[in-house]
Amino acid sequence: MSERPLRATDVPAAAKLLACDPCWADRGERPSWVLDTVAGETREHSAVGSFDGDELRAFASFNLVAGADRTGAISCVARADDSSGIAVLSAAVKELTSDGARLIVAELADVPEMGAYAELLTLGGFAAEADVADYYADGIGMRILVARPINRSGSSS
Numbered sequence: 001m002s003e004r005p006l007r008a009t010d011v012p013a014a015a016k017l018l019a020c021d022p023c024w025a026d027r028g029e030r031p032s033w034v035l036d037t038v039a040g041e042t043r044e045h046s047a048v049g050s051f052d053g054d055e056l057r058a059f060a061s062f063n064l065v066a067g068a069d070r071t072g073a074i075s076c077v078a079r080a081d082d083s084s085g086i087a088v089l090s091a092a093v094k095e096l097t098s099d100g101a102r103l104i105v106a107e108l109a110d111v112p113e114m115g116a117y118a119e120l121l122t123l124g125g126f127a128a129e130a131d132v133a134d135y136y137a138d139g140i141g142m143r144i145l146v147a148r149p150i151n152r153s154g155s156s157s
Contacts, residue, residue: 001084003091006047006059011035013056014049017078045075048095050088057084060092064099072101077120089124097149104149110141121145 006014015035049059058079065071074092079085096104106121108114110131118128126145135142 001050001052001057001087003048003050003088006049006056010049010056010059014047014059014078017056017059017080018076020080021078046092046095048088048091050079050084050091052084057081058088060088062092062096062104064096064101065105070100070102072096072099072104074104074106074121077117079120082120082123085120086124089120093124093147093149101149104147106145106147108143108145109136110143114143118143118145125149 018035045061045063047059047061049056051057058077058081060077061075063073063075065073072093074089077085077089077092079088093104104126106126108117108121122128122145124147126147128143129146130144132142132144134140
């Protein structure tokens with residue numbers, strides 16, 4: 001496996017991963033905006049992919065949060081399997097950390113379909129820090145998972 005930034009030519013493979021990943025496909029909530037960030041020219045969001053040869057096995061969309069001091073966000077991780085998901089999540093965290101992030105947040109709906117996504121984030125070093133009841137709709141809350149990477153001085157921020 002190797003990781004690299006996604007390019008516009010990777011959008012069809014990224015769309016296929018979104019359609020097949022049970023976290024995103026089960027409820028029909030494929031975040032099509034993620035594909036726009038892959039194809040876009042802006043640096044507002046970034047995306048990195050994990051490849052087995054030429055085959056895209058996973059990708060993560062992420063960004064630094066505007067208006068927050070050195071805070072990053074993971075917007076989406078889609079993967080064919082857990083190992084490629086961990087690899088691409090680690091690459092995204094590494095890039096955000098190299099850009100100065102002291103804190104990285106992932107927000108997800110608190111529904112059973114997102115359980116595997118929460119487990120992947122936990123395996124990738126994220127920990128649950130907050131729950132917001134009824135955030136998305138009545139009865140559908142939001143879970144907030146956070147990673148606090150080691151900063152350049154070697155301590156956790």
